[in-house]
Amino acid sequence: MYDPTRLAALVAVAETGSITRAAAHLGYTAPALSQQLAKLEREAGAALLVRHHRGARLTAAGELLAGRARRVLDELDQARHELAQLAGLSGGRLRVGTFTTAGVHLLPPVLSAFRRAHPDVELTVTEYEPPGGVAAVIAGQVDLALTHTYEPAVADPPPSGVTLEPLLVEELVLATAVGHRLSEGTGRLPVAELAGRPLISSAPAHPPRRGVEGALAEAGATPAVVCESPGYALVCALVSAGLGPVVKLPSSPEGRPRGAWCVRSQGAGMVS
Helix, strand or coil: CCCCCHHHHHHHHHHHHCCHHHHHHHHCCHHHHHHHHHHHHHHHHHHHHHECCCCEEEEEHHHHHHHHHHHHHHHHHHHHHHHHHHHHCCCEEEEEEHHHHHHHHHHHHHHHHHHHCCCCCEEEECCCCCCCHHCCCCCCCEEEEECCCCCCCCCCCCCCCCCCCCCCEEEEEECCCCHHHCCCCCCCHHHHHCCCEEEEEEECCCCCHHHHHHHHHHCCEEEEECCCCCCCHHHHHHHHHHCEEECCCCECCCCCEEEEECCEEEEECCCC
């Protein structure tokens, strides 16, 4: 791996035609710059400079490396510029992925506060049904994503370069029609109580949800109505019609969903 400082020294000599002038341009002494160039030649395994009484010129190997070095240094300068913008949040773009309920209840106040603090940052929000947000982060389609998972499903380990941060944890609840006998009482409802009863499956068959469906099946509670839509409105309408209760993630009293994660960020749910 070539040291960028030494690459900059080579480019400076190429542009000034002299080690002395290149050293003055970079703020080094001529002997110090000569030492850096000598180390670079050892790294390259080839002579990069020919010294003469009027200064120095690059060899064919030196010209080749200097051309590549210019590109590397330009990219590093661009990276420094972009990092400075990001640190100051004076520009740039933030791409956020979310699932529906988090997008409706969690994101708006957060993004509103972010926009007030950083008005020059371009914001985009894209909806993904979990675990699609994780794939979007991996593919570079979004910078971060809100998602969720269910226990007892076994969570996949995060891919390399992806950070998962738990935001909220919530127990699963049983939603029933008004007056349904399963809604009596205030304690936890054993899963075995659902055996032999008609149930509504409230989410598509993605891996995290399958863990919950598997646990229900082991207890003899097989869904009688499968609603492939993840939308709560449709599921609740089926419940109200008496087609059966449904196991779902609840909302807090403020109506905000719990059991979310952030990817770079991650979301989780917990089974009761």
